[in-house]
Amino acid sequence: xxxxxxxxAKQMNQYQNTKIxxxxxxxxxxxxxxxxxxxxxxxxxxxESGDEHKFTTYLLKVENIIDYLNNTLDMKYPVSKDFExxxxxxMKRLVEADLxxxxxxxxxxxxxxxxxxxxxxxxxxxxxxxxxxxxxxxxTLGA
Numbered sequence: 001x002x003x004x005x006x007x008x009a010k011q012m013n014q015y016q017n018t019k020i021x022x023x024x025x026x027x028x029x030x031x032x033x034x035x036x037x038x039x040x041x042x043x044x045x046x047x048e049s050g051d052e053h054k055f056t057t058y059l060l061k062v063e064n065i066i067d068y069l070n071n072t073l074d075m076k077y078p079v080s081k082d083f084e085x086x087x088x089x090x091m092k093r094l095v096e097a098d099l100x101x102x103x104x105x106x107x108x109x110x111x112x113x114x115x116x117x118x119x120x121x122x123x124x125x126x127x128x129x130x131x132x133x134x135x136x137x138x139x140t141l142g143a
Contacts, residue, residue, distance in 0.1 A: 026126050029069070033119035036065040040112040047105050055104070062111070063094050090114060 023031065039061040046054030070087035073080045090111055097107040 026122075026129070030119065030122055030126070032065050032069055033115060033122060036062050036115050037112065037119065039065070040108060040115060044105065044108045044112065047108065056098070059094060059098055059108075062115075063091065066090050066094065086114065086118065 039058045043055050043058035043062060046052070046056075046058060066087050070084060070091070073083055073087075075081070075084075093107050093111050097104040097111070100107075
């Protein structure tokens with residue numbers, strides 16, 4: 001018996017599309033970090049439950065987001081080289097997670113931690129750029 005289709009799926013998709021279209025560039029980057037974290041968590045759940053398909057599917061989604069973030073860096077800013085180095089490292093680790101399944105869980109947890117750190121740093125940068133007070137040191141933000 002097929003699963004009933006969510007009657008609100010079309011409206012939810014339209015809402016998400018509108019949200020993306022209306023977002024500022026810095027908000028889009030934040031959405032990408034959030035997506036990478038979400039997909040990383042699902043890949044980890046796949047590993048923990050032995051669901052190889054789930055792990056591989058969501059690992060690829062994380063790789064795609066990191067690759068996109070890396071390829072869209074504006075290299076006119078000196079800090080972009082630092083971001084590029086981190087993204088390249090994360091891609092290397094994601095490939096290792098795919099190739100070395102006995103280490104995959106440890107690697108994915110490390111990648112997840114790095115993405116969280118980058119997301120939290122991005123949130124602080126947005127606040128500073130908007131003239132808002134950043135969070136006190138040692139306070140963790142977000143998902």
